[in-house]
Amino acid sequence: MRLAHNFIIGQMPETQPHIIVKDLTMAFGTFVVQRDLTFTINRSDIFIIMGGSGCGKSTLMRHMIGLIAPVKGQIFYDDVNFWEAEPDQRDRIIRKVGILYQSGALWSSMTLAENIALPLQQYTDLKPDQVRELVTLKLALVGLAGFDDYYPSEISGGMQKRAGLARAMAMDPEILFFDEPSAGLDPISARLLDDLILELRESLGSTVVIVTHELASIFAIGNNSVFLDADAKTMIAQGDPNKLLAESTNPLVHKFLTRGEG
Amino acid sequence: MPNNKLTVVETSPAGKTAKIIFEQPDRDVLLIILDGTWTVGAPLPLADEVEKxxxxxxxxxxIQFKTDGISNWDSALLTFLIKVADGCSKNDIAFEKDGLPEGVARLIALATAVPERKGARKDTVREPFLSRVGSAAIRWRHSIDETLAFIGEAAIAFIKFLTGRASFRRQDLSLFIQQCGADALPIVTLISLLVGLILAFVGAVQLMMFGAQLYVANLVGISMVRVMGAVMAGIVMAGRTGAAFAAQLGTMQVNEEIDALKTMGISPMEFLVLPRMLALVLMMPLLCIYADLMGVLGGLIVGVGMLDIGLIQYVHQTRAALNLSFFLIGIIQAGIFGVLVALAGCLRGMQCGRSASAVGQATTTAVVTSIVAIIVATGIITVVCNMLGI
Known part of the structure; x- marks a missing residue:
């Protein structure tokens, strides 16, 4: 029997939709970034949002996590239309989402432990020593055991990324968003971070959404994806990246996935 | 005693809550059966039970586990098990993960994969009083060294500027001149006008007792022109421009922009600090003259409006009270304040640490330093003028 726990509720079929984006148009004023985006992210997917620089990948993520309202179209979390939901319902959804920002975005005036403890103190009524235990666990999970009392400025960039991941996981989120997780990391650290993401997904069953153009990561961990194009101003491919590489007939997609060599 | 049920630890009678059952199938094996909901916030048994x-x-x-009864788990179960594992390794007991849910076993492996780095944990040692005083004194010495070095570098940059070899962008200079000059006029107008009004009011109350209202013009004129115009302009600029310089340079420090300048062989002193200092030193005397005028105008409003002094009479009285050396003292003071405010702002900005809170701290100390410097300098200048009999 597959163990049913907090993250996989009951015996779900593998392809239960978790996030649905429908006819989404993103624009700043009259400048349209992307239009007519429609795709589905299933539970426990590792979903890649890819495309060249400046095509609106991060903007799409910012729409999905509630930072920018779409001009047109809907984003559904399970069955809830996110942008038409009541503010407190929206808060509840976002609380189940953990986000790793591009540069870590750790609060610089707080130690790593305080950074991770803040959401726990805000949203749970745990006692201080329980919070401390959870903080220790999260730091240990990302390989930063013992760095509780360090300030973000005192640790390296890769460690900041991992600390950011620990903070994103603080509330045991159902969905994890990553904005360029391996940007600015050496290949080995990037690989370790990929492994960590994969391991966490496997053990926790969370849905993972990654914005990246790192080919190694895309093929190593992604099982579903959407490809945005800056010129067409819409998505021009979607599906398993490995299949896209083998089967896509679109020259742009093929060029991207083969670093322009294929 | 095989399969002998030893103890049941339950946190609440309800069926779904977390509980531990201990069994000892063999002499040397402790089987821990976990059951119920193990989530953050739910009532959970303590790891101490296992230790006991x-x-x-x-x-x-x-130690072996049987966990078929667990219906729900998250980090709470992990923290519990890691504590148990710690207890095991302390007592030299084997911790067998086979019976745990697959995800839990993998996460525990992950959490214990990277051992705590030796020396990573910071010890909070309380230093004895004398050693704290000592290190504070040493820090103070260092900060004086740094300040002197900064003043020296600024002076060298200024000499380079005079010989035309300093590298900075001319449009930066004109932008800063606009920011420290024209853009500051509204606030300088408001403050000096009000100071003139206040001086006139306070003075009038005293002078009226002798029927000497007319001397309000002398009082306001001399105090504005000699001291208050420069001081008010200086304090406004410390809060406005000095703080802005510190915040700009501090943020550039955080973004590694200053490092980028250095590695390109461009001196941040010439490129960033020099135009700011020049702009402020050029503009402060002008602002001071403007503040003098506004202060006198404030006195005039009170004098003409409330004390029944004629407009022409007030102007004549003011002109008779003032002489050129008063103006010069005020303007030279303003120039000195310009140097002090620019130095404090740029120094604190360049010393800034690499975090958001460091920028805030740099801005605060810049304003505090420049206001203290302005007041101390005013005191010294006043005493010196007094001794020289100006």
Whole structure:
């Protein structure tokens, strides 16, 4: 029997939709970034949002996590239309989402432990020593055991990324968003971070959404994806990246996935 | 005693809550059966229970788990199990992960994969009083060294500027001149006008007792022109421009922009600090003259409006009270304040640490330093003028 726990509720079929984006148009004023985006992210997917620089990948993520309202179209979390939901319902959804920002975005005036403890103190009524235990666990999970009392400025960039991941996981989120997780990391650290993401997904069953153009990561961990194009101003491919590489007939997609060599 | 049920630890009678059942199928094996909901915020048994159980039977050498009954788990179960694992390794007992849910076993492996780095944990040692005083004194010495070095570098940059070899962008200079000059006029107008009004009011109350209202013009004129115009302009610029310089340079420090300048062989002193200092030193005397005028105008409003002094009379009285050396003292003071405010702002900005809170701290100390410097300098200048009999 597959163990049913907090993250996989009951015996779900593998392809239960978790996030649905429908006819989404993103624009700043009259400048349209992307239009007519429609795709589905299933539970426990590792979903890649890819495309060249400046095509609106991060903007799409910012729409999905509630930072920018779409001009047109809907984003559904399970069955809830996110942008038409009541503010407190929206808060509840976002609380189940953990986000790793591009540069870590750790609060610089707080130690790593305080950074991770803040959401726990805000949203749970745990006692201080329980919070401390959870903080220790999260730091240990990302390989930063013992760095509780360090300030973000005192640790390296890769460690900041991992600390950011620990903070994103603080509330045991159902969905994890990553904005360029391996940007600015050496290949080995990037690989370790990929492994960590994969391991966490496997053990926790969370849905993972990654914005990246790192080919190694895309093929190593992604099982579903959407490809945005800056010129067409819409998505021009979607599906398993490995299949896209083998089967896509679109020259742009093929060029991207083969670093322009294929 | 195989399969002998030893103890049941339950946190609440309800069926779904977390509970531990201990069994000892063999002499040296402790089987821990976990059951119920193990989530953050739910009532959970303590890891101490396991420790107690281990302490109770010394023969136990291995711990096994049976977890089929767990309906729900998250980080709470992990923290519990990691504590148990810690207890095991302390007592040399084998911790067998086979019976745990697959995800849990993998996460525990992950959490214990990277051992705590030696020396990573910071010890909070309380230093004795004398050593704290000593290190504070040493820090103070260092900060004086740094300040002197900064003043020296600024002076060298200024000499380079005079010989035309300093590298900075001319449009930066004109932008800063606009920011420190024209853009500051509204606030300088408001403050000096009000100071003139206040001086006139306070003076009038005293002078009226002797029927000497007319001397309000002398009082306001001399105090504005000699001291208050420069001081008010200086304090406004410390809060406005000095703080802005510190915040700009501090943020550039955080973004590694200053490092980028250095590695390109461009001196941040010439490129960033020099135009700011020049702009402020050029603009402060002009602002001071403007503040003098506004202060006198404030006095005039009170004098003409409330004390029944004629407009022409007030102007004549003011002109008779003032002489050129008063103006010069005020303007030279303003120039000195310009140097002090620019130095304090740029110094604190360049010393800034690499975080958001460091920028805030740099801005605060810049304003505090420049206001203290302005007041101290005013005191010294006043005493010196007094001794020289100007």
């Amino acid at each position: 159980q281990m302490a109770a039977s010394r023969a136990v050498r291995r």
